[in-house]
Amino acid sequence: MSTDMPPGGSSERPEPEGLVSDEQWAELVRQAERGGAGAPKEPSARARMVTARLRALDEQAAQAQGRGRPWGRKQAQPWQPEGWRTGPDPRYANGRSRKRKFTAVLGFLVVLGACVVAMRPSLVTGHLPGGGDDGSGQDRPTLAQPFQGSPAVSWADGAAGIELPEAEAVGGMSEDEVGQALRATRQLLIAANLDPATLRGEKPDRALELLDPLQKGEPERLERSLAEPSEEQDPLMLFSRFDPAETQLVGEVVKTRGEMTFEAGDAGSVEVHADYTFVYPLVRPGGDEVARTIARRRLTTVLHDPEKFEATRGKLSILTSEQNFGNTACEVNDGFLHPSFPSDTPAPGPRGDEVDPYDRGAWQPDGPCGTLERS
Incomplete structure (x- = not known):
């Protein structure tokens, strides 16, 4: 032993x-x-x-x-954390796993929520204070807050929403000439869609002055559309106008959102592409019920080099002009936009597909009048 x-x-x-x-x-x-004292036992x-x-x-x-x-227990080596062979204590491992799973699920819900809002913003704005246009009191526009309940509440005010890209030489035009085309297009958008005189239905002289008088047929067409509006020659193709006897702006702010790009045109020209949405808060004279009309315009202008084209230096020509309107009388061609108000009785007749006038991801093609999801 x-x-x-x-x-x-x-x-x-x-x-x-x-x-x-x-x-x-x-x-x-x-x-x-x-x-016994004898031999050992x-x-x-x-x-x-x-x-x-x-x-x-x-x-x-x-x-x-x-x-x-x-x-x-065997003492662990300094470079081998406890449990390096068998893994950490299961109690703590489970706790971390739950936390990771929760974080992952939460992240998925946030991303999913972002995707849903991007596709259907009305699902959120219709349930938040100041969002949507579902007819509830807190969501309806007011004289004090005419953009309440509309995505435009966070848009830029007027001309501040028309920002210019950085100019550079293209199409045989210098950087300065491209910059001139961009600035002139911006001035045209302002004069045609934001100028108080234009909105009151007066002749848009400032806008007309920016256009090339040498563009074949265009100056005459615009003059006729203003003097004798019709379906074939409608001034609303380029100008936003309201009948002052029927409606007037609430305050002085029109909300704006969009973008402007440019590219080379024919040799010796630059084309400017503008895509902007304008939101107009309106009220009847002497009234306090607010409505909104939305106008989205896609416009392409061109600035020509007068040495290569029959053109006036520094003046714009109109290549294309398209528009989508939200909340205006359908099939009325008197040269004015005619909004409806929440208390108005819906017009009889068939109702077309639902349209979201704030959706800048989809362009509404020509066709029958649709039904607004919101205004």
């Missing part, structure tokens, strides 16, 4: 807790061997059990003093 102690060690140092002294051990052996079962237990206690005490293999 061995206790992993040097000879005489029991008297030279304190006995570890739970270790048996030599005297105690001898007494235990004598007690186990009582019953085989220890009894009880003695063998006591001996085994004492040996176990002795080994544990020696190990606790650092003289044997450490008992208990």
Whole structure:
């Protein structure tokens, strides 16, 4: 039997807790061997059990003093974090997994929500204060807040929403000439859609002055449309106009959103493409019920080099002009936009497809009048 102690060690140092002294051990052996003084006898079962237990206690005490293999959990190496082979404690692993799963699901819902709002903004604006146009009091436009309940509430005011791209030389035109074409197109949009005189139904002289009088047939067509509007020659193709006896603007702000680009035209020209939406808050004279009319315009102008074309230097020609209107009388061609108000009785007759006039991702083709999702 061995206790992993040097000879005489029991008297030279304190006995570890739970270790048996030599005297105690001898007494235990004598007690186990009582019953005769002759030759040694085989220890009894009880003695063998006591001996085994004492040996176990002795080994544990020696190990606790650092003289044997450490008992208990093996100490991890500094470069091996606890659980590096078997993985971290499952309790904490589950907690982190739940958090990651929750974050991932939340992120998906946010992205999904963003996609839904992008496709159908009315689903959100119709349930938030100041959003949608569902007829509830808090969403209806007022004299104090004429854009309430409309996406246009966050759009730019008037001309501030018509920003110009940086000019550069294209189509044989210099950078300065391209810049001139961009500025002139911006001035045309302002004069045709934001100028108070134009909106009141007066002759849009400022807009007409920007156009090339040498463009074949165009000046005459515009003059006729203003003097004798009809379905074939309608000034609304280029100008936003309201009958002052019927409606007037609420305040002085028209909301604007859009973009302008340019590209080379025929050699010696630059083409400017403008796509803008204008939102007009309106009221009947003396009334307080507010309505909105929305006009989206796609316009392409061109600036020609007079040395290569029959053109006036610095003047614009109109290549194309398209428009989509929201909240105006259909099939009326008197040269004015005619909004309906919330309290108006809906006009009889068939109702076309639903149209969102604020949706700048889809252009409504020519066809029968549709039904507005909102205005």
